[in-house]
Amino acid sequence: MKNFNFHQTTEIRFGRGRIQELGQVALKYGTRAMLVTTKATVPSLEQQYQKIIKLLEASGLKVTHFDGVIPNPTLEVISAGAQMARDFNAQVIVGLGGGSSMDAAKAISVEATHAGSAWDYLFYKTPQPDASKLLPVIAVSTTSGTGSQVTQVSVITNTHERDKSALYNNILYPQVSIVDPELMLTVPEFVSATTGFDVFCHAFESTINPGTGAYVDLLAWEAISLVVENLPKVLTDLNDIEAREKMAWADTLAGLCIANAGVTLPHGIGMAIGGMYPHVAHGEALAMVYPEFAEFTWKSAISQFSRVARILNPELKQLPDDKAASESPKEIAGFLKKLKLNKSLREVGMPESEIQKLAAQSMVLPDYKGNPRVASEKEMFEIISHCY
Template structure:
């Protein structure tokens, strides 16, 4: 048995911990760029963070140009703001899109080439990357404790994950009180991302005993508390446990990465940027689980996943159906009615720019397998 394992940066966890933003930033720089979406500004949350920064004598600018499925253009706009403001620390406030954008800006503002060159691995990310603080307001992407930033190129329709240890947030602030206002639809798609992170890290060919420990706990907590959060979003204990599950799952994928489900969902998102990542995942995931359950070496792990969803169901597909029966997902891909040519292109691209991650799947897959998964998922 051989593996390497390292924990992420400092994690500040608990209700009200957003108040520690100023102190955290003061230890890393003198001028911050606060990266968020417009809602964080209009809701007053960005203003609250700015007050904490000011109290610690940290100057700050706000970049509120974050978009869902962050694009190269939106990131480059943030890079210009960071450079113009001579910012030396980047703070991501929000969900995965805001934190991924903050990570990418931290690279772009400190490196000479366009961000896309770093996203696709053409040019390596270096230790010149500006320090990042991640303040997560959702329980879904795990981006606050991963070394990945997902970037969409609208011109090429590609959506890779830029990976580098230098973009791992130095400090993550996880304040479950910020998640109490999440609407049900957002709770569902973010919570499903937590579940799928746990599942894919657990069954990845890159998994190890340490990543398994975090992945198992993430799956267990998600199975116990996601239904509660979905039904009662104001339940602070359930929100805390989902925030913890999200953090555990993020640590797990930072080491074991993800596999086929996420790769296909990323490719879908590249072609249909208006489809949320969690919704794309949910649409295909039952068939991905059934396909992967053929893995004999992973039989015990798939048994654990199935029992976590439902003790009595016969098979992982039935367990999935029963556990998520009361959840409402849009399944927007179905309404797009992708034709055979589009399905073929998605299947092919699964094994191009993200082939290395697809190869971590517990069952070796090819384009024909992905076509079948997509066709069954679209019925």
């Protein structure tokens, strides 16, 4: 067996009804809590936010609510949240929502307690945040997608530079994550599909990343199988609590995987798409890339691509590994069609004139270097062109 590392410091509280424990959990870290969410654009969200605030207040906490998070949260969003945290003298931050809200909570914790902006503390910059200064973060996931509730990553967007990057440091793991599938019953179809496919991507890319190991492999393949079986069920019946529960578990497993192994080529491209075209959901961006990524990569990771192809289509078990692996692009495309995520870059409004620019931006983050087959500049241009 190859050597591997596995690190996790987040306390995970998983299961139906676990949200009732939020107040008691938050009270361990102080009496002044800032709730971080998106705006309540529908009545069900407003009801959810009020329920959470009441839970916190019932435990004796004073609460302020920052509802300025947007998909692909920007530096301006983080700065506004950090200012509110400072003005309120927040002692603990509760990030409630999908990846955008949980990532924003982590970045706000940094900016509220450090000089400068969160952008000054990206993964490749020095100095890194000081653990002794950070505000503790409790992550409450309401989608099954990013795994942010169990990762040390906070993704933020610099709209001025059209760049999407990340803070990445083991001190950014949430202190506690609450994963309650009942909170996910109100998530609409498109968001369920895009976040659910993100789970698939996190898990699969972890199996081909050089940082993988026996522990990650164990979690990743379980997550992939759960997504393939349960995501279509969720999209057929958004109130299927058992399928929602299994997707929440898959999301948690996949989050643990990327926290310890990491992602590869598709995520580097997906991040570039999100930075340049913020209206494109992260999972949607990954979906546009995945069949072409599989076509480009499968010969360099036959074992993993044959396995994922057979999970998607059990009839391929009769074929040799290389033949099954060669079918993976088609099987992934078929799965995306089932999820109604089979789009091109052209269909989401990307100008053809920016293919070269997107290809160059896709090589800014180091994710592509972890792919079993590393793309050259020319190959990256060809990949993006085919995705277009």
